[in-house]
Amino acid sequence: MTVEAAHPPPAVAAAEYDIRLIGLTKRFGDDVVAVDDISLDIDRGHFFALLGPSGCGKTTTLRMIGGFEEPTEGRIELGGVDVAPLPPYKRDVNTVFQSYALFPHLSIFENVAFGLRRRGVKGSQLRTRVIESLELVGLAGLEKRKPRQLSGGQQQRIALARALVNRPRVLLLDEPLGALDLKLRKEMQLELKRIQHEVGITFVHVTHDQEEAMTMADRIVIMNGGHIEQLGTPTELYESPRTAFVAGFLGVSNLLEGTAVAEDRVKLADGTEVRCPREVLGGRSGTVQIGVRPEKLRIGEGAGNTLSGTVTESAYIGVSTQYILDTPAGPVTVYMQNDRPGGQVATGERLTLSWSPESTFVVDTQEGTQ
Amino acid sequence: MTSVAVEARRPRRSAPAKSLAFVRRHLLTLWSVLFFGYLVLPIAVVAVFSFNAPKGRFNFQWEHFTFSNWTHWNAIPGIQSAVQLSLEIAVIASILATALGTLMALALVRYGFRGRGTTNFVVFLPLSTPEIVLGASLLTLFLNFSTPLGFKTILIAHVMFCVSFAVVTVKARLVGFDRHLEEAAMDLGANEWTTFQKVTLPLIAPAILAALLLCFAISIDDFVVTYFVAGSRVTFPIFVWGAARVATPPQINVIGIAFFVIAVTAMLGNVFVQNYRAKQA
Ligand SMILES: Nc1ncnc2c1ncn2[C@@H]1O[C@H](COP(=O)(O)OP(=O)(O)O)[C@@H](O)[C@H]1O
Ligand SMILES: [Mg+2]
Numbered sequence: 260m261t262v263e264a265a266h267p268p269p270a271v272a273a274a275e276y277d278i279r280l281i282g283l284t285k286r287f288g289d290d291v292v293a294v295d296d297i298s299l300d301i302d303r304g305h306f307f308a309l310l311g312p313s314g315c316g317k318t319t320t321l322r323m324i325g326g327f328e329e330p331t332e333g334r335i336e337l338g339g340v341d342v343a344p345l346p347p348y349k350r351d352v353n354t355v356f357q358s359y360a361l362f363p364h365l366s367i368f369e370n371v372a373f374g375l376r377r378r379g380v381k382g383s384q385l386r387t388r389v390i391e392s393l394e395l396v397g398l399a400g401l402e403k404r405k406p407r408q409l410s411g412g413q414q415q416r417i418a419l420a421r422a423l424v425n426r427p428r429v430l431l432l433d434e435p436l437g438a439l440d441l442k443l444r445k446e447m448q449l450e451l452k453r454i455q456h457e458v459g460i461t462f463v464h465v466t467h468d469q470e471e472a473m474t475m476a477d478r479i480v481i482m483n484g485g486h487i488e489q490l491g492t493p494t495e496l497y498e499s500p501r502t503a504f505v506a507g508f509l510g511v512s513n514l515l516e517g518t519a520v521a522e523d524r525v526k527l528a529d530g531t532e533v534r535c536p537r538e539v540l541g542g543r544s545g546t547v548q549i550g551v552r553p554e555k556l557r558i559g560e561g562a563g564n565t566l567s568g569t570v571t572e573s574a575y576i577g578v579s580t581q582y583i584l585d586t587p588a589g590p591v592t593v594y595m596q597n598d599r600p601g602g603q604v605a606t607g608e609r610l611t612l613s614w615s616p617e618s619t620f621v622v623d624t625q626e627g628t629q
Numbered sequence: 630m631t632s633v634a635v636e637a638r639r640p641r642r643s644a645p646a647k648s649l650a651f652v653r654r655h656l657l658t659l660w661s662v663l664f665f666g667y668l669v670l671p672i673a674v675v676a677v678f679s680f681n682a683p684k685g686r687f688n689f690q691w692e693h694f695t696f697s698n699w700t701h702w703n704a705i706p707g708i709q710s711a712v713q714l715s716l717e718i719a720v721i722a723s724i725l726a727t728a729l730g731t732l733m734a735l736a737l738v739r740y741g742f743r744g745r746g747t748t749n750f751v752v753f754l755p756l757s758t759p760e761i762v763l764g765a766s767l768l769t770l771f772l773n774f775s776t777p778l779g780f781k782t783i784l785i786a787h788v789m790f791c792v793s794f795a796v797v798t799v800k801a802r803l804v805g806f807d808r809h810l811e812e813a814a815m816d817l818g819a820n821e822w823t824t825f826q827k828v829t830l831p832l833i834a835p836a837i838l839a840a841l842l843l844c845f846a847i848s849i850d851d852f853v854v855t856y857f858v859a860g861s862r863v864t865f866p867i868f869v870w871g872a873a874r875v876a877t878p879p880q881i882n883v884i885g886i887a888f889f890v891i892a893v894t895a896m897l898g899n900v901f902v903q904n905y906r907a908k909q910a
Contacts, residue, residue, distance in 0.1 A: 325812075325816060326815075326816075327812050327815075327816075346815065346820070347812070347815040347816050348815045348816070348817075348818045348819055348820050352816075353816055353817065354812075354813070354816045356809045356812070356813060358807065358809050360807065360809035360810050360812065360813035361813075362810060362813070362814075362828060363810075363832070364831045364832060364906075373814070373817045373819075373827075374817035374818050377817060377818035377819050377823065378818060421817070422816075422817075425817065425818070
């Protein structure tokens with residue numbers, strides 16, 4: 260299965276792919292399929308996020324790219340070369356481990372210098388590059404310390420410096436911010452993005468935090484149960500999720516069952532017909548599921564699609580109020596701005612909702628639907 | 630509980646109550662001192678009697694102080710060669726056993742191979758088998774293979790029972806070892822051997838050193854197993870045992886205390902180095 264981005268970036272030559280995974284599969288024992296036939300191209304210089312719930316095979320994928328886990332099937336190409344038979348120390352990638360894995364018996368300087376020494380860099384050149392790398396992460400001056408004398412956030416930065424100092428083709432990061440508290444995490448998200456921009460190295464960032472992936476990555480691939488659900492830019496994935504899983508994993512969405520009755524028309528369970536862009540429906544026929552994000556819904560009649568229902572629940576969340584409506588096509592969530600006093604709607608009241616056909620997406624009902 | 634009772638009684642402060650309170654408060658200290666004395670007293674006696682100048686052949690009664698036992702430590706025929714043999718065996722056996730034990734521990738912790746459970750069990754056998762049984766069965770084995778008894782058989786026996794201690798000591802350290810450290814080294818361009826040298830070895834070094842010292846201490850004072858497999862060779866413990874039937878020269882105390890001091894110094898040195906490294910890290 261090859262997953263293509265909906266809008267590929269302006270013609271890139273095949274050699275410009277930094278990483279190419281082809282039919283990559285990893286089985287542990289007979290019954291655990293951690294990674295299931297993944298094919299994926301990662302462009303040079305991109306900030307790429309591997310996003311998915313815990314246990315979906317992100318770490319295993321990363322470990323196969325790094326060389327710590329042998330693929331059961333498939334190929335891994337780095338810059339056009341098949342690296343599957345190569346040990347980790349012969350691959351031009353570096354990893355930032357979730358546990359940081361700083362060498363406790365070595366000073367910060369020697370930790371960062373470790374990779375350079377293995378490549379025979381010595382003397383003043385070694386020193387310059389180590390200091391440069393520490394400056395990049397904002398920790399110059401700590402080189403005499405031992406890892407245990409640093410805070411979690413500082414250790415995280417050292418792990419980053421230690422990997423980046425080797426100027427690898429690709430940097431792999433396995434939930435690098437997972438152990439940090441929320442404030443530090445937000446700070447490091449911006450910091451990582453700045454550093455990636457500065458060094459221009461391809462980053463493959465593993466995370467289970469959809470917000471983190473959305474804010475940091477140019478490209479996101481969403482994984483679920485060992486396979487790829489969808490690949491695209493954060494906007495593409497949010498605006499036009501192609502599976503129910505993606506729609507549900509990235510924010511809240513309303514999914515309604517219906518039947519395709521024309522190239523751009525779906526009849527919902529209650530008989531209401533809704534319009535959606537032709538390319539979104541993509542020539543489907545029979546039973547389909549359409550979706551619309553709660554914030555795209557307007558209360559009241561309007562141009563485009565409409566749907567009515569009874570308010571069954573309301574929750575006040577400050578700037579807006581969230582209502583859940585019971586419609587003949589299924590439950591629908593909608594947000595309403597609290598822009599005027601007394602604008603609340605009581606439970607039991609009937610409401611009519613409207614939205615633009617362009618905000619409608621269609622998800623596959625068979626594969627990947629939960 | 631005790632301290633609560635003491636607090637409650639404080640206002641009255643009668644003399645017997647006060648002394649009772651004192652005893653209660655210092656019970657743990659007293660107990661510790663007694664126990665420490667129990668441990669140290671025999672050693673102290675041996676040490677003191679190494680400076681004795683006994684009248685007869687037995688060094689059981691204090692006569693007067695002398696340094697001559699220390700300056701003439703090898704004045705007893707056979708003692709020097711016995712000490713030498715014990716030292717040689719202990720040094721070689723502890724190095725071999727620690728090297729073997731470290732490799733076995735690495736294999737046992739790192740790799741899932743067929744027979745791992747069995748190996749784990751077999752490693753524990755020498756630790757739990759009575760020495761007398763071990764010695765007797767080793768002798769049977771050597772006789773069956775018509776191996777001439779002597780230096781080699783002593784060495785084989787010592788390596789055998791020391792290995793288990795080395796394996797257990799190093800394994801304990803490896804179990805808590807973060808495998809990602811080795812992966813990180815490889816990720817940064819170190820091959821298997823460099824990774825072992827630069828990361829694995831420095832991190833398990835304290836355990837290896839501890840295993841070495843432990844093996845040395847166990848080997849140098851082993852009597853039971855050694856007696857079975859020594860043939861005509863005489864190690865220091867065998868010498869002492871032989872000598873004790875006709876005489877106990879104070880030189881035995883001298884050698885004993887010397888070994889003790891060396892062993893304790895080495896252990897303290899190890900503890901000190903580890904504390905220093907922990908503070909540095
Ligand atoms: N060494 C292993 N042996 C057996 N199963 C494993 C091993 N590593 C991972 N798995 C299984 O593979 C699946 C994917 O794991 P992982 O790649 O760590 O997921 P993620 O990083 O997305 O949380 C999980 O079900 C996990 O239990
Ligand atoms: Mg993981």
